[in-house]
Amino acid sequence: xxxxxxxxxxxxxxxxxxxxxxxxxxxxxxxxxxxxxxxxxxxxxxxxxxxxxxxxxxxxxxxxxxxxxxxxxxxxxxxxxxxxxxxxxxxxxxxxxxxxxxxxxxxxxxxxxxxxxxxxxxxxxxxxxxxxxxxxxxxxxxxxxxxxxxxxxxxxxxxxxxxxxxxxxxxxxxxxxxxxxxxxxxxxxxxxxxxxxxxxxxxxxxxxxxxxxxxxxxxxxxxxxxxxxxxxxxxxxxxxxxxxxxxxxxxxx
Amino acid sequence: xxxxxxxxxxxxxxxxxxxxxxxxxxxxxxxxxxxxxxxxxxxxxxxxxxxxxxxxxxxxxxxxxxxxxxxxxxxxxxxxxxxxxxxxxxxxxxxxxxxxxxxxxxxxxxxxxxxxxxxxxxxxxxxxxxxxxxxxxxxxxxxxxxxxxxxxxxxxxxxxxxxxxxxxxxxxxxxxxxxxxxxxxxxxxxxxxxxxxxxxxxxxxxxxxxxxxxxxxxxxxxxxxxxxxxxxxxxxxxxxxxxxxxxxxxxxxxxxxxxxxxxxxxxxxxxxxxxxxxxxxxxxxxxxxxxxxxxxxxxxxxxxxxxxxxxxxxxxxxxxxxxxxxxxxxxxxxxxxxxxxxxxxxxxxxxxxxxxxxxxxxxxxxxxxxxxxxxxxxxxxxxxxxxxxxxxxxxxxxxxxxxxxxxxxxxxxxxxxxxxxxxxxxxxxxxxxxxxxxxxxxxxxxxxxxxxxxxxxxxxxxxxxxxxxxxxxxxxxxxxxxxxxxxxxxxxxxxxxxxxxxxxxxxxxxxxxxxxxxxxxxxxxxxxxxxxxxxxxxxxxxxxxxxxxxxxxxxxxxxxxxxxxxxxxxxxxxxxxxxxxxxxxxxxxxxxxxxxxxxxxxxxxxxxxxxxxxxxxxxxxxxxxxxxxxxxxxxxx
Numbered sequence: 001x002x003x004x005x006x007x008x009x010x011x012x013x014x015x016x017x018x019x020x021x022x023x024x025x026x027x028x029x030x031x032x033x034x035x036x037x038x039x040x041x042x043x044x045x046x047x048x049x050x051x052x053x054x055x056x057x058x059x060x061x062x063x064x065x066x067x068x069x070x071x072x073x074x075x076x077x078x079x080x081x082x083x084x085x086x087x088x089x090x091x092x093x094x095x096x097x098x099x100x101x102x103x104x105x106x107x108x109x110x111x112x113x114x115x116x117x118x119x120x121x122x123x124x125x126x127x128x129x130x131x132x133x134x135x136x137x138x139x140x141x142x143x144x145x146x147x148x149x150x151x152x153x154x155x156x157x158x159x160x161x162x163x164x165x166x167x168x169x170x171x172x173x174x175x176x177x178x179x180x181x182x183x184x185x186x187x188x189x190x191x192x193x194x195x196x197x198x199x200x201x202x203x204x205x206x207x208x209x210x211x212x213x214x215x216x217x218x219x220x221x222x223x224x225x226x227x228x229x230x231x232x233x234x235x236x237x238x239x240x241x242x243x244x245x246x247x248x249x250x251x252x253x
Numbered sequence: 254x255x256x257x258x259x260x261x262x263x264x265x266x267x268x269x270x271x272x273x274x275x276x277x278x279x280x281x282x283x284x285x286x287x288x289x290x291x292x293x294x295x296x297x298x299x300x301x302x303x304x305x306x307x308x309x310x311x312x313x314x315x316x317x318x319x320x321x322x323x324x325x326x327x328x329x330x331x332x333x334x335x336x337x338x339x340x341x342x343x344x345x346x347x348x349x350x351x352x353x354x355x356x357x358x359x360x361x362x363x364x365x366x367x368x369x370x371x372x373x374x375x376x377x378x379x380x381x382x383x384x385x386x387x388x389x390x391x392x393x394x395x396x397x398x399x400x401x402x403x404x405x406x407x408x409x410x411x412x413x414x415x416x417x418x419x420x421x422x423x424x425x426x427x428x429x430x431x432x433x434x435x436x437x438x439x440x441x442x443x444x445x446x447x448x449x450x451x452x453x454x455x456x457x458x459x460x461x462x463x464x465x466x467x468x469x470x471x472x473x474x475x476x477x478x479x480x481x482x483x484x485x486x487x488x489x490x491x492x493x494x495x496x497x498x499x500x501x502x503x504x505x506x507x508x509x510x511x512x513x514x515x516x517x518x519x520x521x522x523x524x525x526x527x528x529x530x531x532x533x534x535x536x537x538x539x540x541x542x543x544x545x546x547x548x549x550x551x552x553x554x555x556x557x558x559x560x561x562x563x564x565x566x567x568x569x570x571x572x573x574x575x576x577x578x579x580x581x582x583x584x585x586x587x588x589x590x591x592x593x594x595x596x597x598x599x600x601x602x603x604x605x606x607x608x609x610x611x612x613x614x615x616x617x618x619x620x621x622x623x624x625x626x627x628x629x630x631x632x633x634x635x636x637x638x639x640x641x642x643x644x645x646x647x648x649x650x651x652x653x654x655x656x657x658x659x660x661x662x663x664x665x666x667x668x669x670x671x672x673x674x675x676x677x678x679x680x681x682x683x684x685x686x687x688x689x690x691x692x693x694x695x696x697x698x699x700x701x702x703x704x705x706x707x708x709x710x711x712x713x714x715x716x717x718x719x720x721x722x723x724x725x726x727x728x729x730x731x732x733x734x735x736x737x738x739x740x741x742x743x744x745x746x747x748x749x750x751x752x753x754x755x756x757x758x759x760x761x762x763x764x765x766x767x768x769x770x771x772x773x774x775x776x777x778x779x780x781x782x783x784x785x786x787x788x789x790x791x792x793x794x795x796x797x798x799x800x801x802x803x804x805x806x807x808x809x810x811x812x813x814x815x816x817x818x819x820x821x822x823x824x825x826x827x828x829x830x831x832x833x834x835x836x837x838x839x840x841x842x843x844x845x846x847x848x849x850x851x852x853x854x855x856x857x858x859x860x861x862x863x864x865x866x867x868x869x870x871x872x873x874x875x876x877x878x879x880x881x882x883x884x885x886x887x888x889x890x
Contacts, residue, residue: 013786013787028516029516030516031517034517046781046784046790052296053300054481055518055522056629057390058292058296059296098786104293111401112404115405116402116405126354128351135360135362139359142391142394145300
């Protein structure tokens with residue numbers, strides 16, 4: 001059942017690197033991450049790769065396999081032919097630390113820029129009452145394992161470093177939608193989504209949805225509804241009039 | 254080379270459920286807190302927890318309360334548990350779960366809008382707060398987001414988000430450092446922690462009077478395990494090397510249902526919720542074999558016919574639960590026995606079937622991760638065919654001996670919470686009691702550390718010679734060109750799996766001890782090729798010290814305990830012994846880790862108001878006649 005596969009793996013650090021060729025054993029049922037581990041154990045002990053759970057639950061082993069963002073642990077070798085050369089490279093949107101490991105601190109920075117869940121001051125722990133149907137929308141987004149492949153693939157920042165400061169990426173725009181749909185969250189997040197976190201950059205090409213290993217409908221269920229809420233606000237004539245007359249800041253209306 | 258230095262009040266090692274909850278508590282009590290973790294923030298092993306967090310909220314069955322939960326926990330642990338921990342856990346778990354909800358967690362709901370609770374092995378009532386089968390992810394994300402919320406608050410108040418709580422991700426601690434000065438007692442007190450950044454290999458020193466260990470378990474010493482690479486027993490080993498003690502190390506939980514095929518995913522967890530939601534175990538002959546394995550102590554609590562067991566899912570008041578929901582140790586041994594008797598599945602497991610028990614849509618709704626996992630990794634559609642499952646090394650009940658109320662270890666300034674601590678679960682942990690354990694004792698250890706810092710008369714200081722020694726130790730593998738560390742690791746895994754696994758005996762454990770001794774020698778000479786930047790060979794070379802030390806503790810304690818109880822089964826001593834129930838095995842080590850000692854210690858007797866929560870008939874099965882006489886005298890009063 002086992003065969004020798006041809007792998008090309010990106011090796012390098014400090015902004016320099018190259019694709020290195022390997023021939024490596026593959027056994028039945030294995031995934032790409034198994035092969036990377038075999039390379040570590042037998043040919044390249046210092047080959048850097050992130051991983052944890054090996055079951056598609058932690059989102060650590062994001063990489064690009066033949067140019068497509070994938071989790072190494074969920075990409076079965078049986079999806080390739082035996083004579084195919086498999087090219088494994090690090091995520092392109094984030095700076096490479098070494099080999100397949102990238103600096104994903106951008107994502108943690110963005111996470112900190114989104115105001116946290118804010119419940120009403122008078123609800124005590126244990127008093128929350130929510131219907132299943134009302135939590136399900138946000139629950140879908142909370143399936144996110146933070147593999148950051150949606151942010152990696154998003155064309156707004158994939159080859160546009162200059163857009164990074166003003167764009168939270170699909171992951172964190174979805175986080176805004178998740179909080180906006182939380183039955184107990186009291187913060188109005190619509191204007192900030194548009195003005196501070198770059199919701200308007202998204203032109204719904206659905207690349208993020210396509211790569212999501214959790215099959216979350218990021219575009220359809222989070223980003224588009226969030227855009228609609230923003231638009232309702234912006235072009236609602238009553239809100240516009242109210243803002244004109246009372247000179248209120250839109251964010252608290 | 255320069256060593257990066259930081260000063261904190263509390264350093265928490267580990268960023269899973271226990272570590273994050275401890276750090277949140279320390280920060281909420283005004284302490285400057287560092288969280289140090291080997292992976293990225295939010296990736297800890299807690300994300301793998303599927304079933305739920307056990308808390309007697311009584312949302313689904315109002316008969317549930319802390320006393321019922323306490324009894325279930327003690328039964329599950331075969332009465333070896335630290336009863337004070339089991340008491341605190343049962344009492345405080347509901348508040349800890351509700352607190353998560355106030356921090357943004359979205360649990361599944363009951364019809365009246367409360368947190369839904371599901372059935373699980375060993376729990377008398379539906380008790381596990383859950384989110385489908387990804388509860389651990391919800392918990393880790395909620396705690397992670399709570400840390401971020403506190404950082405946002407600090408940004409507003411102090412202009413610096415990391416003023417009071419900072420995450421040092423991809424950073425490994427290799428040594429705890431102590432001050433042995435006259436002000437700090439005969440054994441010295443914690444003064445800091447030393448480690449390295451995985452990313453660039455630079456060295457780092459934390460100067461801190463309190464350290465909370467929350468490093469999880471030891472599963473990576475076994476071949477077949479549900480644990481991730483991080484589970485190398487770091488906290489267990491750091492505590493030992495600092496002079497603290499480990500208890501109950503012979504008790505390892507082999508989860509009954511791990512995947513068995515394909516080989517590369519062997520050991521990955523199949524949640525107990527499959528059985529909680531109606532899934533049944535069958536052997537190759539199609540028989541629901543668990544009915545043949547109900548042990549004497551549980552005879553009156555489990556259904557004896559398939560009909561009764563099936564009725565229980567809809568009518569729990571008038572039927573007993575099916576034996577598929579026995580505590581994990583019982584189910585794991587039963588599966589092991591069926592496979593050994595030649596009634597296993599083609600790939601060496603047994604069948605776990607939910608496809609004939611629930612409609613397909615219901616399976617996908619209740620068990621989405623399992624459906625996804627089998628489809629993607631094994632080409633198996635669990636709505637249409639059975640899964641093949643077998644035991645996998647899942648959890649260690651043993652760990653750092655701590656004070657139940659504060660999480661304090663024997664070394665002043667050292668605290669531990671979660672899987673790395675010992676006692677709470679006795680000889681076997683009930684499913685669902687881990688997530689709640691992390692929250693209850695994470696909070697307590699964080700508070701314990703904060704209170705310790707407040708009480709401290711003089712801040713301990715880190716002796717420079719211990720920094721130098723830690724530095725030398727950390728860099729040594731890079732300077733050697735010895736054996737490949739992966740080979741030593743693989744041999745250790747095979748040794749533990751084959752010789753100190755689910756069924757043990759004196760000869761095999763003795764053989765394992767010899768093998769571990771030889772591997773310790775080899776580990777001293779392993780070399781790491783390459784440089785210091787993100788070099789997994791170097792990291793593994795350092796982790797080997799911890800895995801070997803912990804494996805030695807497991808084997809030594811397993812050899813001494815001449816009985817079978819919970820996660821420790823000796824086929825040369827198959828019975829459970831009331832005498833042994835009162836004895837704890839306590840492991841210690843020399844500061845260089847070369848010598849491991851094991852001492853016996855008497856388990857304190859249960860407090861009067863707690864032991865009287867049990868029936869005499871049940872206690873009879875576990876305790877000595879002397880203890881029973883004390884109980885009778887107590888009840889008479």
